[in-house]
Amino acid sequence: MNPKQPDDEIHPTVNQPESKPVPGREAEQDTIDLKADTALTEPSPAAGAAEHAAPDSRSNGSSESAGNAATGLSGTVDFSMGNQVTQDHTPHSGSARSAARAKQPAAVGGFEIIRVLGRGGMGIVYKARHKKLGRDVALKMVLAGAHASQEQLLRFTSEARAVAHLQHPNIVQIFEVGEHDGLPYFSLEYVDGASLDRRLAGKPLPSEEAAQMMETICRAMQYAHDHGVLHRDLKPANVLLSSQGTPKVTDFGLAKRLEDIDDSSSTRTGTIMGTPSYMSPEQALGRVHELGPATDQYSLGAMLYEFMIGRPPFLAAKPFETIMQVIREEPIPPRQIHSKLPVDLETICLKALQKEPEKRYDSCAAMADDLARFLRGEPISARPVGNVERAWRWCRRNPLVASLSTAAAACLLAVAIVSSWSALALRTKNEELAKSNLATETANANLKTSNLELEQSNQSLAESNQENIRRTERLQAYVQNVFKELNKLSVVENPLARDYKNEALKQTLPLIEEIIRELPDGGQGEATKMSLLHQLAMSYRDQGKGVEAEQWMSSLADKARERIDIQMGSDAARNNLCIILMDLSSIRRELNRDVPASLAALREALELAEQIVAEPKAAPDGFGMLAGYRAKLLLADAHNNLAAALYRAGDSAAAAPHFDKALSLRREVLATVVEGSAFENMPPSKVALSDNDKARVRPLVEASISTGLLAQAAVLHRIGRREEAEVVFRQAVAQSEKQLAAAPQNPLAIRRMAGFDGFLGEFLCQTNRMEEGLHYLKRAAELSDQMLAANSTSAELNRAAATAYYRYAQWLAESHADESAFWGGKALDIRRAMASAEATNDRRQLELMVVQGRFGDIDAAEKIADKYLATENRDSEMLLESAQALAQASARATAEIQTRLQEKTLGAVRNAIELGFKDRGFIAADADLSPIRQLPNFPEILASLE
Numbered sequence: 001m002n003p004k005q006p007d008d009e010i011h012p013t014v015n016q017p018e019s020k021p022v023p024g025r026e027a028e029q030d031t032i033d034l035k036a037d038t039a040l041t042e043p044s045p046a047a048g049a050a051e052h053a054a055p056d057s058r059s060n061g062s063s064e065s066a067g068n069a070a071t072g073l074s075g076t077v078d079f080s081m082g083n084q085v086t087q088d089h090t091p092h093s094g095s096a097r098s099a100a101r102a103k104q105p106a107a108v109g110g111f112e113i114i115r116v117l118g119r120g121g122m123g124i125v126y127k128a129r130h131k132k133l134g135r136d137v138a139l140k141m142v143l144a145g146a147h148a149s150q151e152q153l154l155r156f157t158s159e160a161r162a163v164a165h166l167q168h169p170n171i172v173q174i175f176e177v178g179e180h181d182g183l184p185y186f187s188l189e190y191v192d193g194a195s196l197d198r199r200l201a202g203k204p205l206p207s208e209e210a211a212q213m214m215e216t217i218c219r220a221m222q223y224a225h226d227h228g229v230l231h232r233d234l235k236p237a238n239v240l241l242s243s244q245g246t247p248k249v250t251d252f253g254l255a256k257r258l259e260d261i262d263d264s265s266s267t268r269t270g271t272i273m274g275t276p277s278y279m280s281p282e283q284a285l286g287r288v289h290e291l292g293p294a295t296d297q298y299s300l301g302a303m304l305y306e307f308m309i310g311r312p313p314f315l316a317a318k319p320f321e322t323i324m325q326v327i328r329e330e331p332i333p334p335r336q337i338h339s340k341l342p343v344d345l346e347t348i349c350l351k352a353l354q355k356e357p358e359k360r361y362d363s364c365a366a367m368a369d370d371l372a373r374f375l376r377g378e379p380i381s382a383r384p385v386g387n388v389e390r391a392w393r394w395c396r397r398n399p400l401v402a403s404l405s406t407a408a409a410a411c412l413l414a415v416a417i418v419s420s421w422s423a424l425a426l427r428t429k430n431e432e433l434a435k436s437n438l439a440t441e442t443a444n445a446n447l448k449t450s451n452l453e454l455e456q457s458n459q460s461l462a463e464s465n466q467e468n469i470r471r472t473e474r475l476q477a478y479v480q481n482v483f484k485e486l487n488k489l490s491v492v493e494n495p496l497a498r499d500y501k502n503e504a505l506k507q508t509l510p511l512i513e514e515i516i517r518e519l520p521d522g523g524q525g526e527a528t529k530m531s532l533l534h535q536l537a538m539s540y541r542d543q544g545k546g547v548e549a550e551q552w553m554s555s556l557a558d559k560a561r562e563r564i565d566i567q568m569g570s571d572a573a574r575n576n577l578c579i580i581l582m583d584l585s586s587i588r589r590e591l592n593r594d595v596p597a598s599l600a601a602l603r604e605a606l607e608l609a610e611q612i613v614a615e616p617k618a619a620p621d622g623f624g625m626l627a628g629y630r631a632k633l634l635l636a637d638a639h640n641n642l643a644a645a646l647y648r649a650g651d652s653a654a655a656a657p658h659f660d661k662a663l664s665l666r667r668e669v670l671a672t673v674v675e676g677s678a679f680e681n682m683p684p685s686k687v688a689l690s691d692n693d694k695a696r697v698r699p700l701v702e703a704s705i706s707t708g709l710l711a712q713a714a715v716l717h718r719i720g721r722r723e724e725a726e727v728v729f730r731q732a733v734a735q736s737e738k739q740l741a742a743a744p745q746n747p748l749a750i751r752r753m754a755g756f757d758g759f760l761g762e763f764l765c766q767t768n769r770m771e772e773g774l775h776y777l778k779r780a781a782e783l784s785d786q787m788l789a790a791n792s793t794s795a796e797l798n799r800a801a802a803t804a805y806y807r808y809a810q811w812l813a814e815s816h817a818d819e820s821a822f823w824g825g826k827a828l829d830i831r832r833a834m835a836s837a838e839a840t841n842d843r844r845q846l847e848l849m850v851v852q853g854r855f856g857d858i859d860a861a862e863k864i865a866d867k868y869l870a871t872e873n874r875d876s877e878m879l880l881e882s883a884q885a886l887a888q889a890s891a892r893a894t895a896e897i898q899t900r901l902q903e904k905t906l907g908a909v910r911n912a913i914e915l916g917f918k919d920r921g922f923i924a925a926d927a928d929l930s931p932i933r934q935l936p937n938f939p940e941i942l943a944s945l946e
Contacts (some may be wrong), residue, residue, distance in 0.1 A: 107131075108180045111139055111187065123156065127190065137175060141185040153184070155253055160186045162229050162255035170220035172240065172250040188250075192243045197236035201840040202547070203310050203592075207342050210307035211371045213247055218300055218368035220249050225293040225364060228258045232291065234299035235278040236306065258292070276322035277312035278302040281355050284326045294357035297364050301352025308334045308341055310547050313353060330355075337551065343384070344374045351382040512536060526566075530559055530576060538583065544838060546591040553584045569617055572624035574608045575634060581605040582641050593842065595649055595875045602642040609638040629669045629697070636665035636704075643711070650876045650917030652718035659715055663708035670701045703752075706735035710759055717763055718921040726767075729760045733776075747790050751800045754783040758807045765811045766925045774815070777808040781823060795834065799847075802830040806851055810927050813854065824855030842868070846881045850928065853885030858892055861885045862901065869908060876917035883908035884928035891931040905932050909941055920945035 105113055111128040117138060118125045128139040142156050163174045177186040196213075205213065217239060224231065231238075231252060238251040254273055274283050280298035282290040305313045313331035316322040331353050334346045348370050354360045361367040361382075370380045512532075537552035560577035567573040585601035588594055613635050618625040626634070643658035709732035716725035736756040743749045761776030784801035791797055805827035812820035828851045835841075835848040845864055852861035865882040868874070883905045890901035909923065909932075923929065924942060932938055 105180070108139060108141065108185060109176075109178045111137065113139070128187070130187075136190040137187040138172075138190050139185055139187050141180070142183050157184060159252045159255060162252040162257070163188075166224055166227055166229060168220055168223045170216055170246070170248055171224065172248045189248070191240040191248055191250075193241040193245075195237050196239040196241055196247060199241055200236055200306065200310070203840075204338070204547075205307045207308070207345055208375060210304065211345060211375050214300065214304045214307065215368045215371040215375070216247055217249060217303070218297075218364045218371065220247075221293075221296050221300065222364040222368065224249075225258070225296070230256045230258055230291060230293065231296050231299075232256060232283070233274050233278075234296055234303065235275050236303060237275075239303075256291070276319045276326065277315050279323075279326060280357070281327050282357060284323045290357065292357065293363060294360045297352050297360050297367060298354075298357075300364065300367065301349055301360075304345075304349045304352065305331060305334060308345065308349065309337055342374070344380045347382045347384045348374065348380060350384070512539075526559075526563065527572075527576075530556060530563065533559070534580065534583075537587075541587055544841070546587060549587050550584070550591050553580060553587055556580050557584055567619040567624060570619035570624035571612050571616055571626040571631065572619065574612050575626060575631075578605045578608040578612075578634060578638060581608075582638065585641070585645070589645075590841075590843065593873045593875055593878065595645075595877075599642070599645055599649070602638070602645055606635075606638040606642055609635040629672060632665045632669050633701070636662040636669075639665070640708070640711070643715075647711075647715065647718075648877050650880070650912065650919045650922070652715045652919050652921070656712075656715045656719065659708065659711045663705065663712055666701055666705045666708055670698070670705060702735075703739060706732050706739065706756075707752075709735065710756060713763075714759060717766075718919050720921055722767060725763065729763055732756055733760050745790070747787050747794070747797055750783050750787045750790075751797060754780040754787065754800060754804045757783070758804050762807055762811070765814070766927070770811070770815055774808070774811060777804075777811055780804040781808040795837075798830050798834060802827045802834075802847070802851075805830070809855065814927050814930070821855065824851070827851050828856050842878075846878065849885045850881055850888070853888035854892075854928065858889035858901075861889045862904075865904070865908075869904070869911075874911070874915070876912040876915045879908045879912035879915065880917065880922075883912070883932075884926070887929050887931045902932060902935060905929075906935065906937055906941065913941070913944060918945060 104116070107113060108126070108128065110131050111126075112131055114127040114129060114136075116124060117127050123140060123142045126139040126141070127136065129136050140159075142153065157177075160174055160177050163171070164177070167173060172191060173189040175187045175189070177184070179185065204210070217234075221231065221234070229252070231249070232254040233251065234249070238249065240248045240250050242248065276284070278299045280291075280295045283295055283298075302312050302314075314322050314325040314329065316325055331350065334349060335341050335343065348367065352360055352367055361370070366381070370382055373380045533552060533556045537549045537556060540546075540552065541549035557577065557580050560573070560580050564570075564573040564577060581601045582605050585598045585605070588601070589598040609631075612626060612631045616625055616631065639658040640662040643655040643662065646652075646655035646658070709728050713725045713728035713732060716722075716728060733756045736753050740749045740753045757776045757780035761773045761778075761780060764770075764773030764776065766773075781804050784804040787797050788801050805823045809820045809822075809824035809827060812823065828848075831844075831848040831851045835844045838844045846868065849861050849864040849868075852858070852864070862885075865885050868878050868882050871878075886901050886905040886908065890898050890905060893901055909929075920942060923945065924933075
């Protein structure tokens with residue numbers, strides 16, 4: 001629910017996919033295999049994204065139109081054709097930069113400087129206020145002075161020239177140009193919102209919103225073109241959104257007058273300026289004399305593509321590689337990625353992305369008109385690219401493969417012609433058969449020859465099919481081996497493995513995805529392909545690529561449902577779908593926080609697991625039946641995952657029986673393992689577990705039982721059965737101590753012990769036993785120090801440590817101990833680093849928000865809370881974490897803003913209750929909410945939960 005109790009702590013999942021393949025011929029091997037994940041503080045499937053989160057490489061320069069700046073300092077990259085990459089400004093020395101930062105002027109011209117909105121290597125943007133008019137503006141200045149080249153100064157002033165005569169509601173307007181201490185500046189319209197790239201944050205927009213947004217931008221650019229201005233660097237980072245969501249095009253630093261481009265003196269090549277993912281092919285080739293309105297239109301098409309998909313059409317690891325894609329490759333049609341996208345919107349986008357400028361729309365206005373037709377439900381003027389033209393483009397990019405394909409097609413055409421001719425000849429000979437025995441003998445001879453040729457053809461076909469099968473098996477074996485080797489690298493146990501594994505996944509996943517696409521559907525290899533798809537989706541999740549992970553996992557769920565029908569409802573087929581649904585639920589919840597959809601998937605998974613235990617069933621070939629203990633562990637996981645989701649949503653009463661059932665099933669399996677009893681519904685060879693099986697399964701189940709005890713205790717505490725909760729808490733901690741004693745240097749065992757101590761310590765503090773509670777909380781914090789000393793690179797361990805530090809600091813603060821600031825600072829440092837590394841991950845931002853509220857910047861905490869309180873996809877967990885941050889901020893705020901923060905806190909709690917949060921115990925006991933318990937309206941809130 002908060003940084004001291006992150007979303008993964010009540011999530012003790014046992015069965016998770018292993019790296020080994022699914023050959024599919026033994027009773028237990030047509031399934032996505034399982035392994036134990038035994039810690040109560042194990043990350044939820046989506047939490048693993050922090051471990052391998054790749055930096056956002058959509059922009060090749062810093063998008064400094066952050067916050068509410070009206071215009072950004074140019075983050076555009078300037079590429080020479082000699083592959084040398086340089087920024088379009090010359091950075092001044094460190095001392096000069098420091099001096100510039102230190103000497104922020106109090107006033108510039110007739111403007112009072114308020115604060116910095118953004119910086120670049122050459123310049124800076126201030127929020128300023130016109131002294132006489134009282135109007136807020138964005139003031140853009142060059143700070144490099146003598147260090148700036150003439151070309152850079154000209155580029156700075158060219159923006160002012162380009163925009164000065166443009167007066168359009170969707171273009172940031174310029175007010176005044178001047179000089180201050182010999183440095184040029186100009187003032188621009190101040191836009192009180194964020195940049196469009198922050199609004200997107202790697203996620204697609206709804207189709208209608210995407211079309212409306214793009215129509216508005218297109219008409220703004222048509223206005224600019226009509227007035228002779230070409231932007232040349234259109235991208236989401238250069239579009240600002242007002243507080244009402246109105247888009248405004250900004251940053252005309254690369255703009256050119258159309259007459260300047262047409263001038264013969266400008267027809268030089270060799271310099272590429274722009275942002276690779278959004279620049280047109282002619283711009284990427286450095287053909288300055290070919291640039292025109294169609295160039296900006298291509299950039300708008302790339303932006304529309306990103307609106308639809310969540311990423312631009314071309315994006316590679318290096319800027320030069322992206323440029324090569326822009327020049328050589330065709331964009332993947334958006335509907336191949338998201339099949340539910342409207343055909344007409346895809347057609348508009350792909351027309352704007354045509355390689356040849358003359359094949360794009362005649363103007364941005366024409367593109368805007370087509371978008372308007374789409375929004376009105378009318379036919380659009382553009383037509384989709386036909387298969388013939390698409391094939392021709394593919395041939396131009398792949399001449400060798402195309403020539404081979406053409407030869408094969410010619411052979412097939414020849415066979416078809418010969419076959420038709422043979423049929424006609426045979427009919428003629430049958431007519432002659434009635435007239436002449438000689439003709440009959442001739443026909444029989446021809447028939448024998450034809451049969452011989454057919455037999456030879458069938459043999460060749462069989463050999464070809466066999467070769468295809470062998471090729472498929474080789475491809476499957478290759479992908480399986482890659483996953484096997486990568487999964488040997490434990491980023492928790494081996495600190496050196498993280499960067500290597502992260503880079504290896506970045507390099508190999510696109511190749512693996514391409515190979516998997518080539519594997520045929522159906523047949524004996526279908527189970528193996530499904531296993532590979534599952535590992536691919538989970539690897540994308542671990543890379544922090546939730547969109548790709550959700551797409552592949554959704555596709556896999558569809559295949560798994562089909563597989564159930566093919567396998568006549570076998571255990572293995574139902575098991576696969578059950579695991580896929582549990583993983584898909586967590587991925588979707590992390591991606592868009594759709595709690596109802598997440599719960600629906602988990603309930604479907606539970607129903608499948610119950611069916612497997614109640615009605616075990618083999619496939620038609622007699623295989624595909626689960627061992628009894630595996631079926632029960634699967635059912636335990638299904639109960640546990642649903643319980644964890646209900647617990648996080650604030651319905652502990654509904655979660656309790658599911659936690660109890662999961663614990664009971666795991667105890668039952670452990671008893672069976674210890675006794676070595678027979679398992680039901682299994683052939684004689686599987687009557688009992690082998691000694692190796694016992695040695696493998698027993699510690700995993702024991703660990704999951706201790707985790708289940710902790711979950712059970714947490715729920716008992718929430719629903720007010722404190723005496724029972726304390727007994728179970730102490731049982732769980734005692735078992736965890738035994739497990740740590742068996743592996744005292746294992747970071748996972750240390751993390752588990754820290755989590756268990758943290759839960760017990762917090763329980764004791766909440767039940768007014770502060771001294772004993774602080775003892776356990778301190779031990780958890782010290783164990784976290786030990787854990788990070790062994791491995792400080794693991795995101796998983798850092799999250800657990802931040803949780804332990806915050807718990808301890810929180811209750812030290814409640815007891816007014818001085819050292820609370822020290823431990824709170826340690827938690828804050830980790831949360832800041834993780835939120836910065838995963839800027840688009842809501843979970844990381846929420847964790848930072850609560851720590852900020854108590855130990856950090858209260859303005860920053862309020863800003864994050866306001867963002868989530870205003871979002872459409874709110875859930876009770878998000879609302880209560882916002883309430884915790886605001887409550888703590890209110891306790892530290894000045895009197896003039898304290899009331900506002902308190903009102904927001906109470907509103908967030910009420911909204912959480914309206915969305916189904918029912919845990920009165922949490923509202924009544926949580927330390928972060930203590931500042932609002934003395935407010936007059938608080939008893940009314942508690943009464944609503946009775």
